[in-house]
Amino acid sequence: MLSRIAESLFWIGRYVERADDTARLLDVHLQILLEDPWAEEDLACRSLLSVMDRRLPAQGAAIGRVEVLDLLAYDRFSPSSIAGALVSARENARRAREVISTELWESLNATWNQLPSHMRPARPHDYFTWVRERAAVVAGVVDATASRDDTWAFMVLGRSIERADMTARLLTTRALAGSGGPGWTTLLRSCGAHEAFLRTYRGAASDERAAGFLLLDRLFPRSIVFALNQAEACLAALEPVADRAIVDDARRHIGLVRTNLEYRPLIDVLDALPREMEQVQRACAAASDAVRGRYFPSALTTTWVGENL
Amino acid sequence: MADLFDDYPAGVAWDEMLDPATGPRAAYKHVHAALAQLSAGELRARADALARTYLTQGVTFDFAGEERPFPLDVVPRVLAGDEWEHVAPGVAQRVRALEAFLADVYGPQRVVADGVLPRSVVVSSTNYCRAARGITPPNGVRVHVSGIDLIRDSLGGWRVLEDNVRVPSGVSYVLSNRRAMAQTFPELFAALRIRPVSDYPRRLLAALTAAAPAGVDDPTVVVLTPGVYNSAYFEHSLLARTMGVELVEGRDLFCAQGRVWMRTTQGRRRVDVIYRRVDDDFLDPVTFRADSLLGSPGLMTCARNGTVTIANAVGNGVADDKLVYTYVPDLIRYYLGEEPILANVDTWRLEEPGSLEEVLDRLDELVVKPVDGSGGKGLVVGPAATRAELDALRSRLVEDPRGWIAQPVVQLSTVPTLVEDGLRPRHTDLRPFAVNDGDDVWVLPGGLTRVALPEGRLVVNSSQGGGSKDTWVLGGAPPRREPATAAVHHPVPVGNAVPIDANPQDIRAHVMQQQQTLDGPVRASSSDQEVVTC
Numbered sequence: 001m002l003s004r005i006a007e008s009l010f011w012i013g014r015y016v017e018r019a020d021d022t023a024r025l026l027d028v029h030l031q032i033l034l035e036d037p038w039a040e041e042d043l044a045c046r047s048l049l050s051v052m053d054r055r056l057p058a059q060g061a062a063i064g065r066v067e068v069l070d071l072l073a074y075d076r077f078s079p080s081s082i083a084g085a086l087v088s089a090r091e092n093a094r095r096a097r098e099v100i101s102t103e104l105w106e107s108l109n110a111t112w113n114q115l116p117s118h119m120r121p122a123r124p125h126d127y128f129t130w131v132r133e134r135a136a137v138v139a140g141v142v143d144a145t146a147s148r149d150d151t152w153a154f155m156v157l158g159r160s161i162e163r164a165d166m167t168a169r170l171l172t173t174r175a176l177a178g179s180g181g182p183g184w185t186t187l188l189r190s191c192g193a194h195e196a197f198l199r200t201y202r203g204a205a206s207d208e209r210a211a212g213f214l215l216l217d218r219l220f221p222r223s224i225v226f227a228l229n230q231a232e233a234c235l236a237a238l239e240p241v242a243d244r245a246i247v248d249d250a251r252r253h254i255g256l257v258r259t260n261l262e263y264r265p266l267i268d269v270l271d272a273l274p275r276e277m278e279q280v281q282r283a284c285a286a287a288s289d290a291v292r293g294r295y296f297p298s299a300l301t302t303t304w305v306g307e308n309l
Numbered sequence: 310m311a312d313l314f315d316d317y318p319a320g321v322a323w324d325e326m327l328d329p330a331t332g333p334r335a336a337y338k339h340v341h342a343a344l345a346q347l348s349a350g351e352l353r354a355r356a357d358a359l360a361r362t363y364l365t366q367g368v369t370f371d372f373a374g375e376e377r378p379f380p381l382d383v384v385p386r387v388l389a390g391d392e393w394e395h396v397a398p399g400v401a402q403r404v405r406a407l408e409a410f411l412a413d414v415y416g417p418q419r420v421v422a423d424g425v426l427p428r429s430v431v432v433s434s435t436n437y438c439r440a441a442r443g444i445t446p447p448n449g450v451r452v453h454v455s456g457i458d459l460i461r462d463s464l465g466g467w468r469v470l471e472d473n474v475r476v477p478s479g480v481s482y483v484l485s486n487r488r489a490m491a492q493t494f495p496e497l498f499a500a501l502r503i504r505p506v507s508d509y510p511r512r513l514l515a516a517l518t519a520a521a522p523a524g525v526d527d528p529t530v531v532v533l534t535p536g537v538y539n540s541a542y543f544e545h546s547l548l549a550r551t552m553g554v555e556l557v558e559g560r561d562l563f564c565a566q567g568r569v570w571m572r573t574t575q576g577r578r579r580v581d582v583i584y585r586r587v588d589d590d591f592l593d594p595v596t597f598r599a600d601s602l603l604g605s606p607g608l609m610t611c612a613r614n615g616t617v618t619i620a621n622a623v624g625n626g627v628a629d630d631k632l633v634y635t636y637v638p639d640l641i642r643y644y645l646g647e648e649p650i651l652a653n654v655d656t657w658r659l660e661e662p663g664s665l666e667e668v669l670d671r672l673d674e675l676v677v678k679p680v681d682g683s684g685g686k687g688l689v690v691g692p693a694a695t696r697a698e699l700d701a702l703r704s705r706l707v708e709d710p711r712g713w714i715a716q717p718v719v720q721l722s723t724v725p726t727l728v729e730d731g732l733r734p735r736h737t738d739l740r741p742f743a744v745n746d747g748d749d750v751w752v753l754p755g756g757l758t759r760v761a762l763p764e765g766r767l768v769v770n771s772s773q774g775g776g777s778k779d780t781w782v783l784g785g786a787p788p789r790r791e792p793a794t795a796a797v798h799h800p801v802p803v804g805n806a807v808p809i810d811a812n813p814q815d816i817r818a819h820v821m822q823q824q825q826t827l828d829g830p831v832r833a834s835s836s837d838q839e840v841v842t843c
Contacts, residue, residue, distance in 0.1 A: 004814075007812065007814070008814075011811075030495075031491065034492075050806055079811035079815055080811065088811065092812060125492045165807075165809075195553070197553070198551070198552065202530070202552075202553045278807060285807060285810055
């Protein structure tokens with residue numbers, strides 16, 4: 001497969017997952033601001049923006065849900081906002097059009113076409129629901145129609161790395177905002193994990209168990225360890241004949257941070273949650289770079305010059 | 310300026326939002342202002358959004374074979390914080406008294422010996438269950454969940470209309486109403502401090518766990534439903550889901566070796582607490598109705614052995630018998646030594662000398678109810694009844710005076726409600742829910758406000774064309790946050806966030822787009838992208 005195509009596939013996986021996760025995160029964030037009369041809106045929004053790698057406005061200027069939505073949900077030009085991620089996913093699909101199935105292309109293209117009509121609804125919840133639904137359609141189409149070859153491996157690799165990264169960011173919001181931040185229930189809900197969690201522990205929900213569920217659960221597909229395991233499996237599928245002594249860079253980054261979470265007492269991890277989560281994010285970024293270096297070397301940098309008509 | 314309330318008629322009853330003389334009352338100031346800003350079209354659009362949410366969520370009820378969204382009105386009902394500080398203790402007091410009454414009536418019956426309640430009232434109650442005598446619940450709780458129906462009369466005072474201590478339903482609507490309203494009226498939630506209701510499932514589970522038989526650590530709690538065709542199935546599944554426990558039907562359970570088990574893929578699993586949403590009569594075909602398929606044979610034996618807790622307890626119906634209701638103020642004084650905080654509605658006991666005659670004489674101006682009915686079944690509103698109905702009723706009263714009570718027609722308070730002609734006053738009641746975990750009776754802030762949608766109608770049950778409103782209790786102290794988390798409060802870090810990656814090819818594309826939009830911001834972005842990727 002062409003490196004360029006592989007790169008597009010990898011990023012389709014990442015962008016769609018990013019839109020999905022950001023929608024989940026914002027949905028719960030807004031719901032909490034509405035339902036909890038004692039939530040500190042400014043602090044909660046600041047910590048969210050900081051975790052999502054956005055520049056914070058000066059201390060004096062209060063920020064609220066409107067600003068957060070503008071930056072993280074409706075910005076079409078930043079690939080780390082929901083709208084931007086969906087636009088970018090479609091762009092990447094165009095580049096890999098001949099490899100991906102028509103169904104997948106059409107679902108991404110339809111998403112892009114419908115985007116303007118879904119932006120800025122009266123109830124942001126409707127937008128998030130729509131985004132989650134579209135992401136589910138894309139994931140379902142991939143699942144149902146992609147052959148389990150490299151096409152699949154690159155897409156799922158992108159998705160898993162993104163998922164681990166976003167879940168880590170989500171957990172950081174909890175640690176940063178302290179008492180003003182979302183509770184564990186909220187975090188579980190935003191990962192779609194609340195009901196699965198309740199069923200697992202039958203309502204005997206303690207903070208520690210909730211954290212453990214999102215960090216370490218081996219069966220729940222949105223937990224960090226699950227996502228990292230899946231990323232490793234994809235990397236292994238991409239390069240089955242491993243060198244006897246040396247591990248591929250990307251696998252090393254991911255495996256290291258996974259074992260670091262898995263084989264340490266949970267309480268240690270929780271004590272330094274922001275730092276641990278930063279490590280997960282850095283490992284994901286490093287793995288992503290390593291994948292790029294290994295599979296998508298771009299020797300020539302093409303620059304395009306706009307025509308001034 | 311013309312607004313939605315311009316043609317709002319002053320009804321006969323006490324209106325909770327608008328005082329005909331002085332305008333909106335204090336608690337409703339915000340809501341009134343927010344609604345008055347909307348045009349009729351906007352209000353309809355929000356009402357449609359609410360209905361759509363309910364269709365999607367499946368919050369529906371079966372109406373003549375068609376699934377309709379449970380009617381949720383766009384106008385919330387608002388209770389001031391101080392008002393709630395009066396209602397909640399009143400409800401809790403009533404629950405404590407009924408709890409003591411049940412323990413007594415299925416035990417030593419001191420209340421009869423001391424002459425507070427005639428023995429005939431107890432033993433003649435159709436819901437007095439001899440099979441429940443001698444079953445002592447592990448932590449002394451029989452009324453784990455209760456719903457006390459309250460109304461406001463024409464003077465704005467609260468009164469208790471009836472007690473529901475068997476299987477009170479409706480709490481799922483409180484939870485889902487709140488969620489739907491928060492999504493539909495975000496601006497109001499931002500401006501008002503509305504006490505949250507989402508704690509309910511956790512409290513209920515804690516109360517059920519506390520009621521487990523002694524010696525069981527990590528008890529298994531299940532919700533017992535009659536099945537998917539039950540009208541309250543939505544509620545059963547919601548409670549089981551939010552508590553994270555199994556939702557079982559009668560056929561999933563079996564009794565063996567003096568215990569209750571459920572059939573699972575991993576073999577049988579012991580059941581310790583059953584939160585049952587099945588009526589007493591259907592619970593155990595061995596003890597009660599032999600043709601019941603909804604329960605599990607042997608359940609009562611296990612309960613008697615103390616190996617399983619049934620919540621709410623069997624036989625609670627004697628406490629919400631409407632004739633016992635008339636004695637509840639006396640029961641509160643007798644058991645708790647307190648004055649009742651919430652008054653009853655005046656009621657005639659037809660068996661007392663002279664009262665049957667008086668009631669028969671004034672039948673066309675009274676409300677007559679069967680003592681064991683719920684959901685408004687069998688209730689006759691005198692002024693609205695035809696002559697033939699009244700005649701039929703008269704002969705039934707003479708035949709069975711124990712089976713009926715009579716009350717004056719109470720003008721339930723009204724709240725503006727969106728109907729076809731716009732906002733109109735409609736009668737409402739309130740069902741606060743109380744959870745008793747043995748140490749404390751916790752009252753869910755708010756409760757289910759039911760509203761009678763047809764004009765002038767006083768019966769609010771959903772089976773009789775009723776809708777609901779979200780109930781907002783304002784203010785109150787913020788919940789105690791764990792100091793531990795407050796202590797490790799991290800400041801919001803600036804500048805050390807891990808960057809969110811993007812495909813370098815896209816970044817170039819975005820630069821291109823931005824350059825081009827600088828040249829001509831009006832051009833559609835799609836044409837830019839064609840240039841980039843061709």
